[in-house]
Amino acid sequence: MEPLELQGLRPEELVEGLEARGVRLPLAQARRIFAHTVGRGAAVDEVPRVSKTHREALACHTRCRRLEVVEVAEDDDGFSKWLLRCPDGALTEAVRIPLDKPGRYSVCLSSQVGCAMRCDFCATGRLGLTRSLEAWEMVAAWAAVRDATDDGRITSAVFMGQGEPFHNYDAVLRAAAILSHPNGGGIAQKAITISTVGLIPQMRRYTREGHRYRLIVSLHSADADVRRRLLPVAGKLDLEDLARAIAEHAAATGQPVPVAWTLMAGVNDDPVEVERLSTLLAGTPVIVNLIDVNDARPDGYRRSPRLEPFRDALAAAGLPMRRRYSGGSGRDAACGMLAARRASP
Ligand code: SF4
Incomplete structure (x- = not known):
């Protein structure tokens, strides 16, 4: 039998895993082992x-x-x-994000090595998918950042790095459970965000299971053709059905659902897009998260000069918005730029 990965198991699961190997470990001891190894980074x-x-x-x-x-x-x-190497040689990335409060950080974690979703504006999408990360590898990526953050604390986590989290559903949810365990990562459930390009069956499963982590849905366009072009895999799913899945999630949680909108010049920045969005999500509480595109290609997507009119159109349509700063672009660390490249030669 393969050895059990301590960073990928909650205390109860460690007890069960050892029992299957003929070892009886009291739960109190498993909790202590978990608190020291995962929670504090001890050997x-x-x-x-x-x-x-x-x-x-x-x-x-x-x-x-x-x-x-x-x-x-x-x-x-x-x-x-942070460029990190897994035991099999696969490279993964995490981004440490400074929060407004000094000494507090968030960490952006990858869920896969590369990505199968092929989003047209994203460097990870151009890599294709190598493999999914295991839960312990995501926890170990957080631990690598945490262990070097001695001047502060990591108080939130976002699964928005390489990969589509819902394409690796079980492992991501397992990692989130360990990160939010009071003796593990100690991050509040509501301070963990999971993003998705809108994989509808997994979204419905997530809603049904009643998780408390925050879900953010990458919409980017309310026009089915534009969405198909930007998101060649997720865009094939029915847009109306995606809107229903968002509405179901909002109804189940009683909270507005954040929808990400990466604004690209001449692609999805016309105020007419806001009209479509307003029609598509009529009656569903959402918060539009506006993000600047980060495309390093010379002929790639460009940042929109129409931010103000777009914001005005959202306000006129009664759609709340939040401007999301996607930092680290000077180090290829911003949204859409992760491609496991070294920053130094
Ligand atoms: S935007 Fe996200 S889902 Fe799309 S290709 Fe990039 S990493 Fe994958």
Whole structure:
């Protein structure tokens, strides 16, 4: 049997996993092991009050692997991109985001190596999908950032790095559970955000399961043809049905659903788009998150000069909006730029 990955299991699951290997570990001990290894980044042998027999069993049946930090590239705006190597050599990325309160950070985590969604404006989409990350690898990416953040605390996490989180549903939800466990990552559930390009069956499952993490849906256009062009995979799904899935989520949570809109010059920045959006989501409480496109290609998508009229159109339509700053573009760390490249030669 494969060793159990300590960073990918909650205490109850560690007890069950060891039981399947013929080892009985009291839940209180499993909690202590979890709190020290996941919560504080300690090595297994540093966990206090573990009997010799259990220590030997842990050494034999479990492991707590770290990711190798290949590079940390900090941008002038305080965002930093972490290039991390998994044990099989796959490269993943995380971005540490400074929050308004000094010494507080958020971390943007990848859920896959590359991505199968092929969004036209996104560097990750052009990589294609290599593989999905396991839950422990996402937790280990957070731990790598946390361990080097001695001057502050990571108080929130967003699954918006490489990959489509709902294309790796179980592992992402498992990682979110560990990050939000009071003895694990200690991040409040509502401070964890999971993004999706709008994979409708998974969205409905997520709503049905009643998770408390925040969901953000990347819409980018309310015109089915434009959406198909921008999001070649997710855009094939029925837009009206996506709107219904958003409405169902809003009704189930009693909260407005954030919808991401990456504004691109001449593509989705005409106020007529707002009319379509307003019709599509009529009666559904949403908050439009406006993001600038970050496309490093010389012939790529450009930032819109029509931000103000677009905002005015949203306000006139009664659609609340929030401007989302996507930092780190100087280090290819901003939304849509993650492609596992080194910042230094
Ligand atoms: S925007 Fe997100 S879902 Fe789309 S290709 Fe990039 S990483 Fe994948």
